[in-house]
Amino acid sequence: MPGGSPTSRRGDGYEFVELRGYVPGDDVRRIDWAATARSGELQTRIVLEDVGLTLAGILDDSPSMQVGRRRPLLGAAREALRLWYEVAEPEDRCVRVIGKALAPTSGLRGAPSAAAALGAGGSFELQQSLETARSALRAGTALLAIGDWFDLRDDADELLYVLARRYDCTALLARDPWFDGFALSGIVRMRGAEGGTLRAYVGKQEQARYEQAVRRREAQLLRRFALAGWRTGVLEESRGAASLAAAFGVRLAKAG
Amino acid sequence: MTLLHPLRFALALLIAAALVFLYTTLLRRKTAHDLAYSSIAFFAAAVQPRRWIPQLLDAGWMLALLALAFALGGVRLTAPMPVRDGAVFICIDTSGSMATTDVSPTRAAAALNAARAFIEESAPGTRIGLISFSAGASMIQPLSSDHALVEAALGQIPPPNGATAIGDALRLAASALPESGHRLIVLVTDGVNNTGVDPLEVAEWLGTQHIPVYTIGIGTPNGGYIPGSEDEATIDEGALREYAQVSGGAYARAEDATQLHDALARLGRVTSFAKQRVDATEGFTVAGVALLVVTFLTGLGLGRFG
Missing domain, CATH: 3.40.50.410 (von Willebrand factor, type A domain)
Incomplete structure (x- = not known):
């Protein structure tokens, strides 16, 4: 709207304001050809440039995040995402990237958009979500991605780098629930959250290998994201929101 | 090898099959000892756990049941x-x-x-x-x-x-x-x-x-x-x-x-x-019971039965 809110001004954006006659110097991409046909003169679409912040979130809610020692990792991840959206100002837009889609699709802003983004659901696919984030978000978007990153492809580093160039990116890596020590010993039955089963003997030797492996994996992933230009943090099962705050160097008064 | 009581053997095999079915069903059932894990592939590759140990125990159970089934069937062997x-x-x-x-x-x-x-x-x-x-x-x-x-x-x-x-x-x-x-x-x-x-x-x-x-x-x-x-x-x-x-x-x-x-x-x-054809019932019974005991104790010693 002309002379509207201080967070909007005329320019490049996506919120339509009005049509007016074409003035030399207008961006030809803004010519509304339907209106031009109706009026017989070139018409230019005037839109608001959005100066509000877009807070985008990628939340891995696949079955692999449903595991945990005392509760599913996904619970902690949702807490972190809630905190992420809670910082949105009324003019800010909150979106979730879920596979090929952005949610919400309407022009909601502030708390309503945060609630809609939090409640959004759909089929999650990591690689697709990262691709969608690259192509559909505005430059300067603050992007938070939370997951265990088991599905992160080996060749995804370039994409991570591109995302970090366009957006302010933060990755929260869900820490393995048994990071501090594997819970079971003896003959162990394991069910893969995303399929598969394993029945094997786990002794001290295996427990030691496990501890080394999860620590190595976490360190490698954090390094990959950091090298690509992402802010990184570790999502702990018991400290959802606090884990996000810690990634930004903030200490929450009350953990969780 | 011949059987003195083929019907008993068949019955014993049926019972053994039922026990195996029960056992595998119990294995599939989720218990407090089960661990749901994000990625089995990661665990298997990183930890390289010894899968052969529970397989050996399974084989022990199976063989014990089979031996007892043969014993019940009145097994006769031709042996020097x-x-x-x-x-x-x-x-x-x-x-x-x-x-x-x-x-x-x-x-x-x-x-x-x-x-x-x-x-x-x-x-x-x-x-x-x-x-x-x-x-x-x-x-x-x-x-x-x-x-x-x-x-x-x-x-x-x-x-x-x-x-x-x-x-x-x-x-x-x-x-x-x-x-x-x-x-x-x-x-x-x-x-x-x-x-x-x-x-x-x-x-x-x-x-x-x-x-x-x-x-x-x-x-x-x-x-x-x-x-x-x-x-x-x-x-x-x-x-x-x-x-x-x-x-x-x-x-x-x-x-x-x-x-x-x-x-x-x-x-x-x-x-x-x-x-000569000899009655091997006693041998099969002893072997079956011994295998049962050994398998049971081994399973116990390894933490639990899996």
Whole structure:
């Protein structure tokens, strides 16, 4: 709207304001050809440039995040995402990237958009979500991605780098629930959250290998994201929101 | 393998199958011991846990059940068992040619040593007798199940001297063998029959009585001269093979002391054991229960049963 809110001004954006006659110097991409046909003169679409912040979130809610020692990792991840959206100002837009889609699709802003983004659901696919984030978000978007990153492809580093160039990116890596020590010993039955089963003997030797492996994996992933230009943090099962705050160097008064 | 109670076996198999089904169902069921994990692939690759241990336990359970099922079915096995009524005469050639040294130290000494191996390898309870023969046949030791006694009697076998009366030896053995039972004659010789009754006739008669003659021919292909004479120590392999064939036995050639020793030792094992159907229920029961206990304790020792 002309002379509207201080967070909007005329320019490049996506919120339509009005049509007016074409003035030399207008961006030809803004010519509304339907209106031009109706009026017989070139018409230019005037839109608001959005100066509000877009807070985008990628939340891995696949079955692999449903595991945990005392509760599913996904619970902690949702807490972190809630905190992420809670910082949105009324003019800010909150979106979730879920596979090929952005949610919400309407022009909601502030708390309503945060609630809609939090409640959004759909089929999650990591690689697709990262691709969608690259192509559909505005430059300067603050992007938070939370997951265990088991599905992160080996060749995804370039994409991570591109995302970090366009957006302010933060990755929260869900820490393995048994990071501090594997819970079971003896003959162990394991069910893969995303399929598969394993029945094997786990002794001290295996427990030691496990501890080394999860620590190595976490360190490698954090390094990959950091090298690509992402802010990184570790999502702990018991400290959802606090884990996000810690990634930004903030200490929450009350953990969780 | 046969079963005395096939229906019981089938029932036991059904019960075993039901138990296996129950076991695998329990394995699939989620319990407090189950661990849901994000990525099995990561765990398996990173930890390389020992999968064979629970598989071994599974095999233990299965085998135990199978053994018990067989036991319940009254399993009967055909297995080589010591012959209880076995009777063997060892006929040792003591003709002059047995002094030949082409088999170290002499053919006679090697034959005695080999006969000792035969006695030692024979199943306990097998009755063994000794006959020596040259120009005639002599009973050195009548049939006895006291193998130590028979071994001691080997020392009474006279030194090599004289002709070779194979037929006489076979006839003497035949007359001293019991009328029934598992009977056989082992003939250890290096020569050609040159006196006494026709060995082939005796061998044929022995064949009709189901008394096989196992013939062992001693001597190298080149043979040698009989010490103290100008006669060659020859061997009539064709005849020895024929005695064995017509009586239902077998022929073997031993060109040195080791071959002779091995041949008689093997013969001792083979001839004093016979394939018999035996009740294996007890064995299968013991094996099944032992496997159950071992598997149970191993599972317990490894933390839990999985």
